[in-house]
Structures are given as structure tokens and as C-alpha cells.
Amino acid sequence: MKPLQSVAMGLVIVAITARLGGYDALPDPLGWLLVINGLRRLPVAYRQRSTMVWLCVLVLVVSVVLWFPETGTWLDDHDASLRWAANLPQALVLAWFAHTLAGQAVLTDARAARWLRTTATLITVTAMAPVLVFGGGIGALEVPSYVLAALALLMLIWLLFGYSGRVWASREATSADVR
Template sequence: MNGPMTPLQKIAMGLVIVALDTLGGYDALPDFLGWALVLWGLATLPTPARGTLQATAAVAGAVSLVLWFPQVHQPLRDAEVSLRWAASLPDLLFVLLLCRALATRAREADPTDRRFAARFGVLAWAAVVVAALPAIADAAGSDGLLVAAEVGFVVLWLWLVWNLFAAHGREYARPPVTTR
């Protein structure tokens, strides 16, 4: 498919920027720029949940803007797990809501093709698990579960971006064609 980027491509590229962090230092590609790209993609995404997705992405972008400043980022990086976990919740809520919206759209658009609906449905559940795992690990005092939570977070982002690119050309994910 040639031409302008589809909504899911814009969202995926924005989430790539969100997911890329400079290890331990200054984030050269600020996450709020990625969230701006996500909002651009959401502007034409054909889903009844668009308003909710835009609001959630805006909150995640605002949180990432605040966290971008070294005066906030540095203490949070060294803070307890529960604070770092809380700061990631807007991102994970967006992932959950986006996956649910896309799974619903895929089911409605073609009930016979369950592949993409199932992919996004599983991704939604994975987001729930990844969101809950740090709190469970912290309560249990398990460093192994914390490592699993961190790995799960990375895998979730990679899997989501992969599936957004895989589904970007699907009819249910493209904005309606307008004639002039």
C-alpha cells in the first residue's frame, strides 16, 4: 500500500518512540513526541472508542512530558517499584484500550477472520498481566517476578508494534475514503 501513512502506522511509529528510552540518561527522543504521533494516528482511526483513546493518549503524553525533565526522571528512576509502576499505568491503560478497540473493530468488520481480533484480544490481556505483575512482585518481595515484569513490558511493546504494522492495511483500520 503506497501513499500516506495509515492511522495504525502513525500509532505504531509513535509507540516506537515511546518505547525507545536511553538507558540511564537523558531521553533524546522524548516520549511525548511519540504520544503526539499516536494522537495524530488516532485522529483518523475509525473506531467509536476514538475519544477515549485520544484522552488516554493525551494523559500518557502529559505524564511523559512531566517525566522527561531530569529533576523528575532521576528521582523516579531511583524510587521504589510502586512509584515507577504507577508512572507506567497511563501507557498500559492506552495499550489495553487500543487493543480492545481494535479487536472489536476486527470482529465487526469480518467475523470470519478471527486472526487479528484474537491477536489484539490476547494483547489486551497481556497488558492487564503486565500492569498487574509489578504490584504482585513488589507485594511478594520477588526480584524474579520484577524481572519478569520488566521483560513482559518490553515484549508487550514489541508485540503491539508488530501487530499494528501487520494490521495497518486492514479495512477496519483505515479511515473512510472521502471524495472531493
Template sequence: MVPLHPVALGLVIIALVVDGRGWDLLPDPLGWLLVLVGTRALPATLRHRSALLTSAALALVVSAVVWPPAVAEQVSATDDSVAWALSLPQLAYLALLADAARYAARQAGVPGRAAWFAVVGILAVAAAVLPVLVLGAGVDSLAGTAVLAATLSLLLLAVLALVSARAPWLGGHPRPLPGLPREGSGDGHSDGPSGPAGGPDRHSRPKSGESS
């Protein structure tokens, strides 16, 4: 399994909403379950791996609790700080995965991809911090910016996870080029002990006692 494939699919499910008489027909708990499965398959050496698993599990629990329409309505009717607190596990996961992927890309010598992951991390952190200014300092003009940052970080990370899924530095497996045999497969064209394609060795010397 390519670890980032279920992660990307899960993030897309989380981002989309298909309304069915108040119920989201693309339930966020399903999305977070896929994210958790993919995260568990990421390399053990990946930065923040334990924190990623914890934040994904917390986000799964939160999404399952608020998925029923009645609960979602109650959350919307309460203070905005409750909705912000419930969003923190998701934002933490986005920021942590973005930072882990940024570091892995930089170590692998892919600075362009590392820069894009850094943008996701900045957006996720901004989405987590700006509501503090909105709720605590009354800077209401930043509310829309916080929502935009949260949405962009989720969508951009889903795209980056998909296009980076086969990168070896994120546990992926590059596709073999068409027409080339896989490593270890027998194609009948390997050099044998007697020379190329099993033919006689042109540089072999006659045995002793044989006439030249």
C-alpha cells in the same frame, strides 16, 4: 492520513531509547504526540475511542514530566510504586487499543489478527497487575515478568499497528493493485452509450423508414 501509521511510529519512538548525555534523543512526549494524533483520526465507531484519547493524553503529560533526566532520576530513587503508577496510562492505552482492534478484526472476519491483538491485551493487563503482587505481596520473582510483559506488549502492538494500518476496519485505505485504475478515474475504456469503447451497438435496430 492512515491513522495507525503515526500510532505505530509513536510506539516505536516510545520503545526506543537513544541516550545523549542523560537525555533521551527519541523523546517519549514526541512519540505520544504522534500516537494522540493517530488516535484522533481513528474511526468514531471504534471501541473505547474516548478512553483511548484520554489515556494517550495522560501518557503524553506523564512522559513530558519525567523526560528531563533530573526528574527521571528522582522517580527512580523513590518507591517503586510511583514508577508503576506513572506507567499505568501507557499500559491502559496498550490494553484498550489492543481490545478495540481485536473486536474490530473479529467483526471483520479476521480471526488470526484478532488473536494477535488479544495476546497484546493480555500482556498489557499482566504488566499492570503483576507489580501489585510484587509490591503488595512481596513476590519479587514476578518483577522481571512484569517488565518483560510491558516491553513485549509495546513492541508487538507497534508491529501489529503497522501491518494492520491499511485495514478498512481500522480506518485504513487499501492500496490499489498495480495496473488497475483508481475508482472514478477516466481511463478511456469505459462502455459508452453506443456499446463497448464507444463503438456501435450490434443489437440496435434500423430506424423506421430505412431500408433493411
């Protein structure tokens, strides 16, 4: 499996929820392990590769805690914004990954870089939307922000699968292929 395919498959697992007895049958930690596997297989020449791996390890730890139904119930019972805060690291890591990947693509694939930057921007906007929803009391934006967040994640997954065969995204990419 190509590195970006592994990342994309991991994000598919993160995106899908299949509840059985309160637990997610497709646990997000499994998805984050695939993401980390894909990131580790990117060429060493990729800027921020090791930083991204460590940040994803932190997100993995958070996802383990959030996998237990009691944690989600506790967050929801205390304040809806706590759920957002618990998921914020995931969104910010994905936005940064899309932005960093765009930086790798820009030299040889300007169109891919634009799409990845657009996706990074959408993920960042949806990560910050709860500030308006919960902090600003604009409840009418809650559902649209969740829809946009889901679409932005699907867009990232789509792009990762689509770009996985590009030279700048392959495991064999040289420092000349990536910045």
C-alpha cells in the same frame, strides 16, 4: 501514513530510549503525539475513538513530566513502585486500545481480533505484575515482568504495522466496516 502506522511509529519512539545527558533523545511525548495523530485519523465510526484520544493526551502530559531526568531520579530514590505507578496509565491505555481495536476487527477479521485481545491481555498482566513484585515481595518476577512488558509492547507495534492496511483499520472505513 495510515492511522495505525502513525500509532505504531509513535509507540516505537516510546519504546526506544536513547539517553544523551540524562535526557531521552527520542522523547516519549513526541511518540504520544504520533499516537494521538493516528487515533484522530481513525474513522469517526470507531467506538471510543475520542475517549482514546483524550486518555492519550493525559498519558502525553505524564510523559512530559517523566521526560525530565530529575523526575525519574526522584521516583527511583523514593520507591521503585512509584515508577511503576507513573507508567501505569500508559500500559492501561495501550491495553484498552488493543482491546477496542480487537472489537473493531472481530466482525471481518477474527484472527486479528484474537491476536489483539491476546496482546491486550499480556499488556494488562504486565501492568499488574508489579503488584506481586513490589507489594507481594516476589522479587524474582521483576526481570521477567519487564521482559514480558517489552515483548507485549513489541507485539502490539508489530500487529499495528501488520494490520494498518486492513479495511477495518483504514481511514476510509465506513460504519459497515467497523462496529
